[in-house]
Amino acid sequence: MSDIIGQVTPEASVSAGLDAAGEWCIAFEAPNGIKFNVVTKGTCWLRVEGEPAPIFVAEGDCFLLTRCRGFTLGTDLSLPPLSAQEVFSADQYPARVNAGGAFSLVGGRFAFRSEQAEHLFEGFPVVVHVRGDEPSAPVFRRALEQFVDEARCDRPGGRLIRERLAQIMLVEIVRSHLLSSNRPAPGWLRGLADARISRALSAIHAAPERKWTLSALSHAAGMSRSHFARRFRDVVGIPPLGYLRSWRMLQAFNGLKTTQKRVGEIAQSVGYESESAFSTAFRRLNNISPGTAQRKTGRDVFTERSDKA
Structure with a gap:
């Protein structure tokens, strides 16, 4: 959490x-x-x-x-x-x-x-x-x-x-x-409550830069590859490698906003060997390029609306 x-x-x-x-x-x-x-x-x-x-x-x-x-x-x-x-x-x-x-x-x-x-x-x-x-x-x-x-x-x-x-x-x-809630809806909340899936989540969070495979994550969870893939999707709501990608992009976005690291350094820190591959994945998931995210302030990224209460 x-x-x-x-x-x-x-x-x-x-x-x-x-x-x-x-x-x-x-x-x-x-x-x-x-x-x-x-x-x-x-x-x-x-x-x-x-x-x-x-x-x-x-x-x-x-x-x-x-x-x-x-x-x-x-x-x-x-x-x-x-x-x-x-x-x-x-x-x-x-x-x-x-x-x-x-x-x-x-x-x-x-x-x-x-x-x-x-x-x-x-x-x-x-x-x-x-x-x-x-x-x-x-x-x-x-x-x-x-x-x-x-x-x-x-x-x-x-x-x-x-x-x-x-x-x-x-x-x-x-x-x-x-x-x-006895049974939260699928998502990371439910993943936290699942002893085996939470091991895989912890492994991803501890080393997002690692070249994770479905087999490696299933091993971390202590489950067979097929059983792990099904259970992870049922519990978290998305496939294991989809969660890994989202977590990497979230960490990358925060790194771009809060550090002075170059885009290539950020890419490597979240498991991308190629800056161009990272940039493509980042743009696809965030709708802006890494360079744009790094330059913009929070007020530029988000447009305030007038729904005050």
């Missing part, structure tokens, strides 16, 4: 607050990245596009949206919804509905430097709901409140603090989900 979350440093973030009263309903466009909120006062309902039933969210509860889907919040979801863009267009914090006072919420979102990072979270459900009485909820709430404060005040070093706080929130969400 530390290996994986340590590689998916959030790059872009926004925050917002909502203060509402009476009966209300607000429709939000699909967020650009991972969306997280904490209800600090009152209760509401949450409905996410494509999900079968709404979720009741109470004071102290946290929820995280892991997919790019529109969602609706409100005391009565049958009401004609207000547009979130209109509610949050005014230059005030928090945004207010019906003068406020009965319900409050704080939230934020973050995206990832590499598109490959998002694939690592395919094992999450669409909505992760952490109830206020769960052990991880107080930690999550404190981290989010500080995250929002840093985003609003824009103090020196604020971006680094927000990145670390976002990682803390991710860890708490993962812990909560693992404790509450």
